[in-house]
Structures are given as structure tokens and as C-alpha cells.
Amino acid sequence: MSAVEEIKTPASRVVVRFTNYLNGPLGRSVLDNLDEGESFILQTSDHTMRITKRKGKAVVSLVSIPAA
Numbered sequence: 001m002s003a004v005e006e007i008k009t010p011a012s013r014v015v016v017r018f019t020n021y022l023n024g025p026l027g028r029s030v031l032d033n034l035d036e037g038e039s040f041i042l043q044t045s046d047h048t049m050r051i052t053k054r055k056g057k058a059v060v061s062l063v064s065i066p067a068a
Helices: 010-022 025-032
Strands: 039-043 048-054 057-064
Touching: 010 025, 010 048, 010 057, 025 057
Parallel strands: none
Antiparallel strands: 039 048, 048 057
């Protein structure tokens, strides 16, 4: 079982998946275009997240949690 599968809430799974993606090789071009401390908002159909570059890594946090 992967670490993403062990996380209980769908919102937590989304945060982990985007964190892994942005800190992996495919997300490198996104981080390379951000200055340290800079952030942007990413919105999906279900979640709104703020991505911030801290110490060269992406930090993903939920801005709002959708009502169920």
C-alpha cells in the first residue's frame, strides 16, 4: 500500500499527490519558474490549493475545503 492510499481523506490525498508531482521531475519546470517564497493558486473542480516554493521545494496547502 502506498503512502497516498494510507491517507484517509480525499483532500489529504490531493495535497500529497500534488506535492509529490511538483517536487518530482515532472514538476521541476514549475518550481524553476518560481522565486523562493513565491506562490500561486491552483484550482481543480473539487479543491483550491496554494503552492508555495520554500527551500526549493513545493509546499501545497488547501485554501478551501469543499462542502460535502
